[in-house]
Amino acid sequence: MPMANISTGKGASMIDFLLYALLAGIGVAAVAGPLGCFVVWRRMAYFGDTLAHSALLGVAMGVLLNIDLGIAVALICLLMALGLVALEQQEILALDTLLGILSHASLAAGLVVISLLSDVRVDLMSLLFGDLLSVTKADLMVIYIGAVIAILLLATLWKSLINITVEAELAAVEGVNVARVRTALMVITALVIAIAMKIVGVLLITALLIIPAATARRISSTPESMAVIASLLAMLSVVSGLATSWYIDTPAGPSIVISATLLFCLSLSCKQKG
Amino acid sequence: MSSPLIQLKSVSKSFADKTILQNISMTVNRGEITTLIGPNGAGKSSLARLILGLITPDFGDITRSDDLVIGYMPQKIHIDPTLPISTHRFLQLANASHEDCYKALEKVGIPDVKHTPLHKLSGGEMQRALLARAILRQPNLLILDEPVQGVDFNGQNELYELIGELRSSLNCGIVMVSHDLHLVMSATDHVICLNHHICCQGKPEQVTQDPAYLDIFGETALYNHRHNHQHSLEGKVLDADGKHQHGEGCQHD
Numbered sequence: 001m002p003m004a005n006i007s008t009g010k011g012a013s014m015i016d017f018l019l020y021a022l023l024a025g026i027g028v029a030a031v032a033g034p035l036g037c038f039v040v041w042r043r044m045a046y047f048g049d050t051l052a053h054s055a056l057l058g059v060a061m062g063v064l065l066n067i068d069l070g071i072a073v074a075l076i077c078l079l080m081a082l083g084l085v086a087l088e089q090q091e092i093l094a095l096d097t098l099l100g101i102l103s104h105a106s107l108a109a110g111l112v113v114i115s116l117l118s119d120v121r122v123d124l125m126s127l128l129f130g131d132l133l134s135v136t137k138a139d140l141m142v143i144y145i146g147a148v149i150a151i152l153l154l155a156t157l158w159k160s161l162i163n164i165t166v167e168a169e170l171a172a173v174e175g176v177n178v179a180r181v182r183t184a185l186m187v188i189t190a191l192v193i194a195i196a197m198k199i200v201g202v203l204l205i206t207a208l209l210i211i212p213a214a215t216a217r218r219i220s221s222t223p224e225s226m227a228v229i230a231s232l233l234a235m236l237s238v239v240s241g242l243a244t245s246w247y248i249d250t251p252a253g254p255s256i257v258i259s260a261t262l263l264f265c266l267s268l269s270c271k272q273k274g
Numbered sequence: 275m276s277s278p279l280i281q282l283k284s285v286s287k288s289f290a291d292k293t294i295l296q297n298i299s300m301t302v303n304r305g306e307i308t309t310l311i312g313p314n315g316a317g318k319s320s321l322a323r324l325i326l327g328l329i330t331p332d333f334g335d336i337t338r339s340d341d342l343v344i345g346y347m348p349q350k351i352h353i354d355p356t357l358p359i360s361t362h363r364f365l366q367l368a369n370a371s372h373e374d375c376y377k378a379l380e381k382v383g384i385p386d387v388k389h390t391p392l393h394k395l396s397g398g399e400m401q402r403a404l405l406a407r408a409i410l411r412q413p414n415l416l417i418l419d420e421p422v423q424g425v426d427f428n429g430q431n432e433l434y435e436l437i438g439e440l441r442s443s444l445n446c447g448i449v450m451v452s453h454d455l456h457l458v459m460s461a462t463d464h465v466i467c468l469n470h471h472i473c474c475q476g477k478p479e480q481v482t483q484d485p486a487y488l489d490i491f492g493e494t495a496l497y498n499h500r501h502n503h504q505h506s507l508e509g510k511v512l513d514a515d516g517k518h519q520h521g522e523g524c525q526h527d
Contacts, residue, residue: 041357173346274391
């Protein structure tokens with residue numbers, strides 16, 4: 001299995017690559033902020049990890065069935081998400097144990113299936129940790145379409161989402177269709193994972209969701225300000241991570257996560273708001 | 275306007291083969307406070323959730339009045355401190371205007387906490403905030419699940435007084451879930467003693483004399499008592515030394 005990073009061929013078009021990378025990263029960061037807030041508020045970090053890991057299986061399926069990888073990943077994540085919602089009702093195992101099993105089983109299954117695809121060269125490192133510098137114009141378009149849909153859905157459902165996050169039964173009595181809103185959140189999560197995979201890879205997607213949100217919490221006193229600040233922090237992490245990657249030649253995805261983490265550490269010196 | 279708000283006829287509900295509620299019939303009228311009492315696990319909250327429409331019965335019918343608007347106060351809710359939300363904003367989630375939210379907070383006696391983060395409210399303030407949200411929708415039926423949970427004794431008295439006032443000012447029916455035996459009695463018109471089925475029901479004075487009630491709660495559960503003792507978790511009365519008193523005919527040590 002070739003583990004080396006794809007050569008991006010630094011040359012005349014490098015500035016284009018950098019611009020695409022920057023735009024792609026910012027697009028994903030914009031939606032990672034508000035979605036990440038829900039992951040934090042609803043304690044879905046493990047859940048997000050499980051979905052992200054299953055994305056690898058989506059890639060394998062996409063290659064096998066020869067369909068667009070982004071669509072394949074989004075579909076597999078969505079199926080996984082709906083399955084998890086159904087499994088939430090079971091009482092055999094604690095939810096985190098179950099998620100742990102599914103998360104690692106799907107990661108392992110993805111790795112095994114991909115290794116069996118001997119005739120197709122799949123760059124595993126870029127799947128696991130992202131490959132921001134290989135973003136094409138077409139990728140960029142997919143990312144922005146996905147991000148805009150996700151943001152519009154979040155904005156439309158915002159009040160209901162906050163309502164069911166505070167107390168689902170109260171929201172239900174007041175007329176919110178809790179099942180529908182929950183399902184919508186799953187769809188959004190699956191969508192964002194599909195577009196974020198290119199940026200930070202399946203292993204680091206949850207980091208891009210929860211770290212900016214956790215940082216934003218320190219300096220926010222309303223759900224809305226937290227979502228916006230999380231978006232801005234995620235964008236800042238993308239820019240500084242990409243700069244690091246550019247100047248000292250580190251992998252872009254992990255550099256973005258390190259940047260986000262440093263911002264989080266800085267935020268610890270701020271006094272916690274409300 | 276004298277038609278009942280909600281009527282249950284022979285309603286039964288099971289969870290995972292365990293019958294939680296069996297053959298429950300009850301009527302809730304306007305301006306009337308009905309209290310569901312019973313030991314832990316007797317199905318009180320399940321009955322409240324059936325009335326709310328959050329779960330559907332396996333058998334039996336529930337008839338709701340056409341103009342029914344329910345205000346719901348859930349059992350103590352958990353607010354994750356990662357969610358920055360002020361008490362005022364919490365109330366607004368019920369689709370209410372700024373003005374109405376302030377009024378509701380005033381009505382329940384906590385106008386000063388409007389900017390306080392929800393997760394920083396004290397137990398009593400939280401219960402009042404939940405009550406404020408319940409009345410925001412101008413309900414004609416209030417469902418209150420353990421409304422005085424986590425509130426100290428004086429606070430409990432005040433809350434029950436407040437609930438009584440709300441009943442008159444909103445002219446609404448109230449269904450209250452409680453395992454507290456004492457304070458509830460004086461604030462209630464109709465008591466239903468529940469232990470999966472309805473053991474007995476009626477006015478508080480009648481119910482406290484009913485053998486089925488005494489069987490569950492013992493004779494110490496008279497409502498017009500002086501509060502000179504403690505309660506165990508189940509609401510039973512304890513002596514000062516922590517032992518509980520025995521009802522007549524009690525078999526155990």
